Amino acid sequence: MSTTFVDIMMRTAATAGEDRGIRFYSSPTDSEFRSYAAFDRQARADAATLTARGHAAGEVVILAFDPGLAFIRALYATFYAGLIAAPVPVAAMRQPGAALGRLEAIIADSRSALVLTDGTALAAMGLEPGGAPAGATVTQVTTLAGEADAASWTPPPITARSLALLQYTSGSTGTPKGVMVSHGNLVANEAAITAAVGISAASRTMGWLPHYHDMGLVGQLLQPIFAGADSVLTSPSQFLRRPLLWLRLISQYRSTHTVGPDFAYGLCTRLVTDEQLAELDLSALEGVITGAEPVRGSTLAAFSDRFAAAGFDGRAFIPAYGMAETTLLVTASVRSAPVDPIRVDAAGVEAGELHEPTSDDRVVDLVSCGPPAEGHEIAIMDPASGLRAAEGAIGEILVRGPSVAQGYWDRPEETERVFGGTLVGESGDRRYLRTGDLGSLVDGELVITGRIKDLIIIRGRNLYPQDLETTAESFLQSGCLSAAFEGLGSQPAVGLVAEVDAARVPLDELERLAEAVRRRVVDEYTLPELGIAFIRKGTLPRTTSGKVQRALTRSLLADERLATVLSVGFDRSLA
Known part of the structure; x- marks a missing residue:
């Protein structure tokens, strides 16, 4: 019985051999394939080199890579050496300093002495050639080759209780927090995903999610390795530039399973033209997981309607719920019929109970995320x-x-x-x-x-509103506060209400200020969009102790009961 993920990787290499593996697309036309057997051979040699260099099982290794096969090679090497992998993002759109700052914060928190990377990742964070982040030495994964051979590798002294991952929460630019995922947690959760979703060695998966996020790492990358299934991957940046690429690769490879957050299905529904639709064949899809952010029944219905002409069957949608603290999956909803939202009374939800609607005036549509995973x-x-x-x-x-992880790294309380x-x-x-x-x-x-909590969940990331507010308030006049919150319905994914001294600032300057705030917050936090409303100074809702009331602010904005002087990006009503 396999007790560590190294056992799983070795088993898959033996059963899949050279026939199945992972293909990564760095552009719509450029791809590279590596078999599971090839990953295993390389991992043995790389791990032997790491061990020979004095890195012992149980050490934390930072993996700083752009998406691609180099990251997967480094992850294999880390596991085969018995080390703990801590994947980090290396690019933050037009804010490279934010990625470097996060890397250095994770180095400090994890006390890692080693960063594995490649030739482009550190440059993407704004470092000079040969530079290094504070606190750790840097090794390019390509330099591991040649020092030791695969025959010198011996399995690491690890068990199911040994840590496999430090999954740093993908939230804001605040201090990162590492979730301790053991090999036992990882094997249990992959088994739960397999049982719930039905992925097997005969499956063909396709995805583009970030490799440093729990859904992208555990659900998209490691799941096909667990099952021994063929996998096709591309990067988030490729998807965001060309959402159609996701669907084209699914069509080309007759993919049976894919995964994505709600916004991705909505984006494809809006952007794919009739001409492009005619090129697609989505009929092979058996399991289309949607999670990482709130699942909206309207999104699933619109996608199903739009892509039915391409052979998509709405019964393939699998709403799911999970988080890094449970390795990934907690529940998944597999259906023999298309997802049918549960319509409940809005007032009942506000009161803390689910009731059938008393009228059609105030109803909420909720989507079941299924029963708990096996065990x-x-x-x-x-x-x-x-x-x-x-x-x-x-x-x-x-x-x-x-699947429940071991806790937070170095945070006992x-x-x-x-x-x-x-x-x-x-x-x-x-x-x-x-x-x-x-x-x-x-x-x-x-x-x-x-x-x-007041967390804003967007594209699978947990954003702390106070961090967005701090960024926004750096543009505002002294004493002006702001409140950030998650959007509603068809409104921008994130909203921000900020106080301004309207009597002292002309309207054209307020418009320029709104654009400056929007651009900075969107760039720094990699948001898809941001709605901004300026209100009169001193009118932002607060508690008696002075704390900003974010939920009340959002509610009052929806009801048009704030002293608004300028609104950018919101419809007339949030409701």
């Missing part, structure tokens, strides 16, 4: 009492099971608070991960209704 348990906790919530009630989602949750009146031995998300179980399936 896992979900409990709903009343946030006020700590008791198990009554059936039909909305509460905080708690998770138990073999936060680990205890988040990973040591218990239910009042029940055995203290039953420890749960507190997700911070709100939801309910309906006929044994999880329905997400919102989140306790």
